[in-house]
Structures are given as structure tokens and as C-alpha cells.
Amino acid sequence: MIPAPDLTISGHASIDGAALFAPLTLTLAAGQWTCLLGGSGVGKTTVLRLIAGLETGAKFTGQITASDGQPVAARVAYMAQDDLLLPWATVAQNVSLGARLRREKPDLARRDRLIERMRLQNHMTKKPSELSGGQRQRVALARTLMEDRPIVLLDEPFSALDARTRADMQELAAEALHGRTVLLVTHDPGEAARLGQSIVVMTPSGLTPCQPPHAPAPRKVDDVETLETQGSLLRLLREEVA
Amino acid sequence: MKYLSALAATLFALAIWQGIVTLTGLPKFILPGPALVAETWWQNRWVIAEHTWITAVEVVIGMAFGTVLGVITALQLANSRAARVLVQPMLVFTQALPVFALAPLLTLWLGYGLWSKVAMAVLIIYFPITSSFFDGLMRTPSGYLDLARTMQANRRTVLWHIRVPAALPSLASGMRLSAVYAPIGAVIGEWVGSSQGLGYLMLLANGRAKTDLMFAAMLTLGVFSILLHMIVRRATARMAGEMR
Numbered sequence: 236m237i238p239a240p241d242l243t244i245s246g247h248a249s250i251d252g253a254a255l256f257a258p259l260t261l262t263l264a265a266g267q268w269t270c271l272l273g274g275s276g277v278g279k280t281t282v283l284r285l286i287a288g289l290e291t292g293a294k295f296t297g298q299i300t301a302s303d304g305q306p307v308a309a310r311v312a313y314m315a316q317d318d319l320l321l322p323w324a325t326v327a328q329n330v331s332l333g334a335r336l337r338r339e340k341p342d343l344a345r346r347d348r349l350i351e352r353m354r355l356q357n358h359m360t361k362k363p364s365e366l367s368g369g370q371r372q373r374v375a376l377a378r379t380l381m382e383d384r385p386i387v388l389l390d391e392p393f394s395a396l397d398a399r400t401r402a403d404m405q406e407l408a409a410e411a412l413h414g415r416t417v418l419l420v421t422h423d424p425g426e427a428a429r430l431g432q433s434i435v436v437m438t439p440s441g442l443t444p445c446q447p448p449h450a451p452a453p454r455k456v457d458d459v460e461t462l463e464t465q466g467s468l469l470r471l472l473r474e475e476v477a
Numbered sequence: 478m479k480y481l482s483a484l485a486a487t488l489f490a491l492a493i494w495q496g497i498v499t500l501t502g503l504p505k506f507i508l509p510g511p512a513l514v515a516e517t518w519w520q521n522r523w524v525i526a527e528h529t530w531i532t533a534v535e536v537v538i539g540m541a542f543g544t545v546l547g548v549i550t551a552l553q554l555a556n557s558r559a560a561r562v563l564v565q566p567m568l569v570f571t572q573a574l575p576v577f578a579l580a581p582l583l584t585l586w587l588g589y590g591l592w593s594k595v596a597m598a599v600l601i602i603y604f605p606i607t608s609s610f611f612d613g614l615m616r617t618p619s620g621y622l623d624l625a626r627t628m629q630a631n632r633r634t635v636l637w638h639i640r641v642p643a644a645l646p647s648l649a650s651g652m653r654l655s656a657v658y659a660p661i662g663a664v665i666g667e668w669v670g671s672s673q674g675l676g677y678l679m680l681l682a683n684g685r686a687k688t689d690l691m692f693a694a695m696l697t698l699g700v701f702s703i704l705l706h707m708i709v710r711r712a713t714a715r716m717a718g719e720m721r
Contacts, residue, residue, distance in 0.1 A: 288627070289623050289626060315620060321638075321639065336634045388627075
């Protein structure tokens with residue numbers, strides 16, 4: 236894998252002249268997890284989609300740059316709340332989808348290793364409908380890893396899972412995506428407190444950087460400092476609404 | 478249970494039919510009873526089978542051509558904005574024309590034989606196939622397209638690997654609809670000008686006041702259409718995602 240770069244997005248966005256988010260500057264540190272925490276409608280998903288080069292419906296004025304000067308959108312992998320698995324394709328085909336879409340020959344050995352790493356080796360030829368929610372999200376993670384991009388954008392990928400599966404997935408993702416520049420957009424203070432090496436709260440008035448817990452991520456679910464951070468993040472979110 | 482209820486419904490319909498015949502005492506050249514129609518059907522079974530075969534061939538060839546044409550058109554429309562601007566209004570306009578009005582023209586152009594009926598069947602199913610598949614192609618879940626975009630997919634591979642498979646259920650419903658429409662098209666073609674086929678037989682029987690034979694031919698057409706629909710339904714079950 237190419238070394239992951241720092242990433243900076245700065246600018247402001249508006250929809251039909253109404254400001255979606257005020258001028259802001261967000262820097263994602265190279266090889267680290269940045270958690271962008273915010274309530275619904277503050278534009279955190281728009282920030283992620285802008286970095287990914289996806290349609291947002293908003294007019295963005297500003298720039299998105301990588302510290303190595305290379306283009307950004309071509310080097311991202313994307314994972315959303317919806318696993319986006321193709322229902323007609325098998326697990327193995329879904330994992331190697333990117334190569335097929337680019338008309339490249341997929342590295343089958345690597346694909347099989349990733350599937351094994353996600354503990355899905357017994358499900359290779361199954362269709363997504365035969366899998367549980369957690370298994371499906373593991374396939375999506377394997378597909379994201381298969382892309383092997385230095386920048387990974389996660390748009391609330393765990394929010395539809397039950398508490399236990401979510402905690403498992405958080406650990407699995409933290410371990411699997413180690414060393415990449417990761418942006419995790421989430422509305423869950425607990426998730427941000429567990430995973431963020433840098434935590435930024437997004438509100439209509441702008442971005443507020445917060446101190447992450449000292450323990451290395453992923454932090455234990457019952458780590459006291461993590462729970463305190465979760466509490467203070469939630470307090471910050473609620474203050475902004477009031 | 479499904480078959481039992483179908484049988485019950487058939488018997489019920491026959492009872493009503495017989496009831497009307499008995500109560501009104503209509504002469505048999507106006508409304509023949511079910512028993513007479515069954516008898517006539519049996520006596521003329523080989524003639525009916527022969528004409529059914531002709532109609533079936535027209536319908537099947539028409540469906541094959543209509544489906545291929547519809548699929549190609551939908552793909553072109555989905556792929557090019559210019560095609561949408563130029564062709565789509567024309568497509569809607571042709572659908573607004575009554576096919577009955579076109580039937581004599583087709584007979585004039587393509588003759589009395591098989592091809593004018595095939596053309597009728599094609600015309601009548603072309604629009605439902607095209608529009609259902611096209612709608613499916615244009616309604617690809619946006620998340621798939623986002624994902625493909627971050628993967629640097631090109632337009633062609635997105636079409637083949639994502640948009641087409643995602644639209645197959647819509648195509649399947651278009652094909653199921655076409656199984657009901659295609660026999661109508663073929664029979665209209667036969668009415669306008671032919672010397673064989675179930676439509677021809679119906680017209681002939683009607684003209685000679687052989688109403689019982691007319692009913693026998695008509696019911697045969699009905700059964701044929703239902704069977705065709707069932708076959709197409711089964712054949713497209715995988716496409717429609719019913720066996721996933």
C-alpha cells in the first residue's frame with residue numbers, strides 16, 4: 236500500500252444559496268482515524284461525499300487537497316451504512332467488484348485471504364440475502380479492503396447493527412484499516428470515543444476539535460476515560476442543539 | 478389448494494353460463510351452452526389444434542423479436558441522452574396509435590402470411606418491454622452508483638455489472654405483460670387478413686353462425702394465453718429475483 240497522506244478539506248457549501256455548512260477546515264491526519272461526529276443534517280455526510288468526489292446536491296466552494304499533492308477522489312475507498320452488496324452476486328464476486336468494474340483481473344488469492352480474515356470463508360458462494368447484518372457488513376469491509384486505498388471514508392457503516400455486532404465490527408475495522416487515513420462520519424458519541432484518534436464535533440456553527448481518550452484505539456467498551464469522553468461528546472452535541 | 482380453487486372458479490363460471498342459457502332459452506346460434514361448446518371442440522379438435530399451432534408460432538416469434546427489440550431500445554435510451562430526447566416522444570406517440578388501425582397497413586406491406594401477424598405481436602409488446610426495462614435501468618439504487626464511482630468504474634461496466642442486473646426484475650414484469658398482449662396482437666392481425674390461425678377460425682365460425690365453434694376457438698385462445706403467461710412467469714422467476 237502507498238503511504239497514506241494527510242488530507243485537508245476547507246471551504247463552505249450551500250444548497251440553492253442557503254448555507255449548508257459555514258466555512259470550515261478539516262484536516263485528516265495521515266494514517267489515523269478521524270471521527271466526524273454530528274447530529275442529522277449538519278452536513279457531515281456532505282463533507283465525506285465531497286472528499287469521495289460524489290454528487291452532493293450542494294455547491295461547494297473551497298478545496299480538497301492531499302499532503303502529497305496527488306488527486307484525492309481516485310484514492311478513496313467508500314463504505315456506507317447500507318452495505319451496498321449486489322444482491323445477485325455472491326460474496327466472493329461482491330468482494331472483487333471493484334476490479335470487475337475497472338476491467339482488471341482481480342487478485343483472487345488476496346480476495347480469498349481477505350474473505351478468510353473476515354471469517355467468511357464458509358460463505359464464499361452465498362448470496363447477500365443468506366447472510367446476517369453483521370456478516371453482510373463484514374463482506375462490505377472485505378470489499379473496501381480489497382480496493383486497498385490509502386484513504387478510507389466510512390459513512391456510519393455500523394449504525395444499523397445491533398450493539399454487540401457493532402462493537403465487534405468497530406474492533407475488526409479498526410484493526411483492518413490500521414495505517415490508512417480514515418474518516419468516520421458518525422452520530423454516535425460512543426463510537427467516536429472508541430475509535431477516534433482525533434475527534435471533531437460538527438455543528439451548524441462549525442467544527443469543534445475534542446480531546447480523544449489516551450488509550451490506543453479501538454478502546455475497550457468499558458474503559459472509564461472512553462465512557463467519560465462519550466459523555467462529554469454527547470453533552471457537547473446537546474448544548475449545540477439547545 | 479391453488480388448483481382446487483382454480484377448479485372451483487371454473488366450475489362456478491360454467492354453472493353461471495349454463496344457467497343463463499337455460500333461463501333465457503336463447504337459441505344456440507346466439508349463445509351455445511358449455512356442453513355444446515365442449516362437444517364442438519372435441520369434434521373439431523384437430524382443426525382447432527392446427528389453427529392454434531399457427532397462432533402460437535406467430536406469438537412466439539413475435540415475443541422473441543419484440544423482446545430483443547425492446548431490450549436494445551431500452552439500453553440505447555438508458556445510455557444516451559440524445560436517444561432519450563429524440564426517440565422517447567416517438568415511442569409514446571406510436572403507443573397512442575391504435576394497433577387496430579395499423580393492422581391493414583401491415584397486411585398491405587407484409588402480406589397475408591405469418592409476418593404481418595408477427596409484426597402485430599411485436600408492435601403490441603414492444604412498448605411495454607421497452608418502457609419497463611428502461612424504467613428499471615433508470616432507477617438503479619444510487620448507493621450502487623456511488624460505490625461504483627469511488628471504484629473508478631467506467632460507464633460500460635457499470636451498465637453491464639450493475640444497472641442491467643438491477644433492472645432485470647423490471648424486464649421480467651414487462652415480459653410477463655407481453656405474454657398476455659402478444660396473442661391479442663396476433664389475433665388482431667389474423668382478423669384483418671389471413672387464411673389460418675385462431676383469429677381466422679373465430680371470424681370464419683362467426684360468419685357462418687357457428688357460434689359454438691367460435692366459442693370453442695375463443696376459449697382455446699384463452700387457455701393458450703394463460704398457459705403462455707404461466708410459462709413466461711416461470712421462465713422469468715430467476716430474473717425477477719423470486720428464486721434468490
